[in-house]
Amino acid sequence: MSSxxxxxxxxxxxxxxxRIRALEALERPYIAQGTATxxxxxxxxxVTHGLPYTxxxxxxxxxxxxxxxxxxxxxxxxxxxQMTIHTNADPGAATAIIGWKAIR
Numbered sequence: 001m002s003s004x005x006x007x008x009x010x011x012x013x014x015x016x017x018x019r020i021r022a023l024e025a026l027e028r029p030y031i032a033q034g035t036a037t038x039x040x041x042x043x044x045x046x047v048t049h050g051l052p053y054t055x056x057x058x059x060x061x062x063x064x065x066x067x068x069x070x071x072x073x074x075x076x077x078x079x080x081x082q083m084t085i086h087t088n089a090d091p092g093a094a095t096a097i098i099g100w101k102a103i104r
Contacts, residue, residue, distance in 0.1 A: 033101040035065065036085050040093050043070075044086040046077075051102055054080045060102040068094035075100070 032050045039045075049055065055078050062073055068091030077084040087096050 030104045036098050038087050038096040044084055046082050046084050048082050062100045065099050066097040068092045068096045070096045073098050
């Protein structure tokens with residue numbers, strides 16, 4: 001093979017391989033999880049999620065581990081690094097502990 005043909009093939013193949021690797025990385029699920037404690041006198045907390053993307057509604061599941069006076073919880077205000085978890089009521093002295101898990 002001539003050096004010019006090898007150079008042309010290299011110029012074609014290397015960018016393709018880089019693009020394929022980037023696409024493969026997007027297909028892999030990413031998992032992050034944690035807990036958040038909403039303290040007495042508050043109804044929300046900002047949590048750093050550690051995801052390599054900005055999640056949207058439905059990307060993160062949440063559940064109560066301990067509720068205090070709160071009956072429901074939800075997430076909003078997603079950013080590239082954080083999300084805000086809310087409860088419907090001040091949990092009181094018992095606090096509310098909320099588990100969360102993100103799978104893409």
